[in-house]
Amino acid sequence: MPRVMKALLVVCDGLADRPVGALGGRTPLEAARTPNLDALAERGITGIADPIAPGVRAGSDTSHLAILGYNPCEVYTGRGPFEAAGMGIELREGDIAWRCNFATVDENLVVKDRRAGRIEDTSRLIEALRSIQLEGVEVELASLAYRCALVFRGSGLSHRVSDTDPHATGVKVHPAQPLDDSAEARRTAQLLEEFTRRAHEVLREHEVNRERRERNLPPANYLLTRGAGVVPRLESFSSKYGMRGACIATTAIIKGIARLAGMEVLEAERDYTARARQALRSLEEVDFLLMNIKEADEAGHDHSPERKVEVIEAIDAMMGEFMEFARENYLVVMSDHTTPCSVGDHTGDVVPVLISGPEVRSDGVASFSERACAAGGLGRIRGMDIMPILLDLLNRTEKFGA
Numbered sequence: 148m149p150r151v152m153k154a155l156l157v158v159c160d161g162l163a164d165r166p167v168g169a170l171g172g173r174t175p176l177e178a179a180r181t182p183n184l185d186a187l188a189e190r191g192i193t194g195i196a197d198p199i200a201p202g203v204r205a206g207s208d209t210s211h212l213a214i215l216g217y218n219p220c221e222v223y224t225g226r227g228p229f230e231a232a233g234m235g236i237e238l239r240e241g242d243i244a245w246r247c248n249f250a251t252v253d254e255n256l257v258v259k260d261r262r263a264g265r266i267e268d269t270s271r272l273i274e275a276l277r278s279i280q281l282e283g284v285e286v287e288l289a290s291l292a293y294r295c296a297l298v299f300r301g302s303g304l305s306h307r308v309s310d311t312d313p314h315a316t317g318v319k320v321h322p323a324q325p326l327d328d329s330a331e332a333r334r335t336a337q338l339l340e341e342f343t344r345r346a347h348e349v350l351r352e353h354e355v356n357r358e359r360r361e362r363n364l365p366p367a368n369y370l371l372t373r374g375a376g377v378v379p380r381l382e383s384f385s386s387k388y389g390m391r392g393a394c395i396a397t398t399a400i401i402k403g404i405a406r407l408a409g410m411e412v413l414e415a416e417r418d419y420t421a422r423a424r425q426a427l428r429s430l431e432e433v434d435f436l437l438m439n440i441k442e443a444d445e446a447g448h449d450h451s452p453e454r455k456v457e458v459i460e461a462i463d464a465m466m467g468e469f470m471e472f473a474r475e476n477y478l479v480v481m482s483d484h485t486t487p488c489s490v491g492d493h494t495g496d497v498v499p500v501l502i503s504g505p506e507v508r509s510d511g512v513a514s515f516s517e518r519a520c521a522a523g524g525l526g527r528i529r530g531m532d533i534m535p536i537l538l539d540l541l542n543r544t545e546k547f548g549a
């Protein structure tokens with residue numbers, strides 16, 4: 148019996164970038180000092196990937212689904228379900244879920260603060276909102292500071308309703324409107340309108356908000372909803388691949404994807420080195436681990452190439468913990484999408500990929516970057532190709548044909 152090899156997939160969120168003038172025309176990944184990533188690239192096989200398809204600006208959610216082998220075009224209708232699962236709500240297929248913010252509105256329902264002064268503890272407010280009952284629908288709620296998830300469960304519902312979040316301050320909250328002519332969409336929009344109206348009544352009078360007003364803090368008196376989606380049926384990761392899978396992530400959305408795929412979700416250590424050791428300990432139990440590292444994406448959204456270089460160097464230092472692992476097992480390092488510092492949001496550029504492990508055909512690429520990896524042996528692949536390539540290297544794939 149050959150030894151069972153394990154796989155570690157490290158997804159560096161928004162790592163990839165475009166050439167930055169302030170960095171002498173280099174990308175942050177090219178400008179950063181990355182001895183460990185470069186050594187892994189030299190030992191491994193490299194390439195570039197379209198997270199979804201050429202030119203498609205992937206979200207972290209749709210990209211992670213694709214990388215894990217779930218076609219986002221089939222299973223993704225909105226961010227809500229993944230956010231709700233990430234916040235710990237036990238979802239059922241067909242549930243409608245939204246991501247929400249506790250916000251501050253004035254007496255004319257004009258949004259003053261979309262995050263209610265980044266209120267930290269909303270547990271008592273959520274408790275109060277649980278008293279709201281709607282005809283024929285079960286309501287579930289969970290919150291994490293100003294962020295919240297709302298779920299409607301029942302028959303005759305649809306995710307085809309508009310956001311009530313105007314995504315701006317100084318404007319009135321939007322009404323929930325059906326996005327198609329179906330009775331289900333009309334009913335869901337009406338129910339959402341009723342829920343938000345009653346939530347506003349409950350929140351406005353709540354003691355927590357009375358105290359906040361007295362302390363001159365913006366009251367959390369409104370729930371803005373967005374990203375409605377229907378909970379899909381995802382084949383479990385273990386039945387799909389015959390491997391026990393786990394996930395280490397800091398963001399609710401990635402945890403939610405892993406939970407809906409039936410993967411074990413570990414509470415990530417904040418420190419990178421501690422997190423790397425946590426990953427290696429977990430891999431003694433499971434066959435496959437997905438690790439998402441968020442901070443490079445945040446630097447991109449903040450238009451900060453200097454910060455991104457720092458984050459990349461910290462990630463590289465962490466990679467040192469995996470050098471031994473990657474000699475007898477497989478390690479994939481990639482970005483889930485490009486977040487150029489110049490744009491401050493995701494773009495559709497290809498991302499670099501490296502796979503290091505005992506039997507990869509190394510390809511002469513000796514550094515890990517957007518441009519260097521373009522010359523690698525994997526060529527140009529898609530996010531959905533990662534798992535099949537990995538399973539083949541792990542010798543877990545059945546032969547097609549005789």
Ligand SMILES: [Zn+2]
Pocket residue numbers: 161207444445448486493
């Ligand atoms: Zn992002």
